[in-house]
Amino acid sequence: MAGNTRQTTLGASDGEITSLEDIDWTFEKADTSYLTHGLHSYPARMIPQIPDALLNYYKSEGIIDDGDTVYDPFSGSGTTAVEGRLHGLHAEANDINPLAVTLSKAKAEPLDVSTLQSARDDLLEHLSDSLERARENYEDGSSLTPEDLEIRDGWFPEPQLSELYTVSVEINQLETKYSEEIGRFFRIVLSAITRKVSYQRNGEYKRYRMPEEKRESHNPDVYDLFVTKLDKNIKLMREYSEQVDHSLNTTIHYADSRTATTNDDDAVEENSADIVITSPPYGDHRTTVAYGQFSQDPAIIAGGHGYDEMKSVDKTGLGGSNSELEPLEELEEWSPSFAATMDTLREKEGRSEDAMDFVRDYYEVMKEVAKILKPGQPSAWVVANRTMSRVNIPTHLITKELCEHVGFEYQHMLPREIPNKTLPWSNAPENVPGVTGDLMANENIVVMTAPDN
């Protein structure tokens, strides 16, 4: 597909698709960065073609309608929320990563582009001078970057770090003058370039530094990177903003989805969603995708978040050490696939406790989703099967069986190959350097309808 116009993935509205099984869910070579999906990267992003196809299908079947609500317990960068808005739906979501919350809001809430353009012009009028001053200050030893900016030493070229900090101060002022939404838009531009400016190796989601000889010649131009990304993002936002209904709501809770309906001051209402579309984490953040690690520097520099707050993200993710839940033996009775997995892990003296911690937490989210989704309405769980201790974990079957135990009714198991996903740790299962393994052969979309409660 040329350019960034929206790609409609199936002809449900033309009457071509009569069943979800007819869709090729692989969407090979599809453009996954159209409209605001292209504003910022995120690890293990769900491709937008999945919610697009599901929403098209369920609308064409009359199961959801304009003005309904889509809920996602694992928002990440907000793919479901953006697609919800593009299909005329309100969106609600949870995430425990503050950067994910910012991205989801920035991508899903349309902005008035003439105001955005004025804010851009305001900022650029003096940004170049401010950066020059930051550079001079750095060179004469009076850098304005605060001592307590909690960035680990040695991860950024220092003059550029002081420039990034200067941009963030300018954005704070812009936010005061315009609005929180405008500020957020600029923050995610700054966040997106932060990785490029750092010594982080390209294409890796975990923290790996480029080799020393490369670091010496790494001299990125912060102003150029920022303005190029800003203008690209404004163009994407303009296209998005023209296509969507500005009166819809997007509510992203910076809160745990294991307790979604009971979180103090930030709860999701029971019986409030007409459809759920989600891609849960593959496993605990420590040994699979470290969302917090990925987000740490951008969130500190561009979002004003603290080091401790960012450090706790990976521990609070499903299966992480912050969970207060006890292991739940009954899960093995309720899910034969989980029982078989646990038996194999125990036989091999593998990581059965980690598997239990993850599934126990995941099960809590299923129970919450059962409360939030209206009876009989569809939920789609896009899951990948990972390996642990070289044992394939059949997450799709575990999802089906435990959802059934909660009272959901099984509808479909839709397999998909992952054509070109960047697997951040594909060469290090169980974190053994140099050992390669087939961590995620494929994904499945598990479709279940909500219990009659």
Ligand SMILES: C[S@@+](CC[C@H](N)C(=O)[O-])C[C@H]1O[C@@H](n2cnc3c(N)ncnc32)[C@H](O)[C@@H]1O
């Ligand atoms: C696979 S990603 C979701 C990607 C998203 N669908 C997208 O397209 O960007 C899983 C997300 O779940 C979040 N997460 C993990 N544990 C959570 C919890 N207990 N409550 C809410 N969110 C959680 C992670 O921070 C991560 O952003």
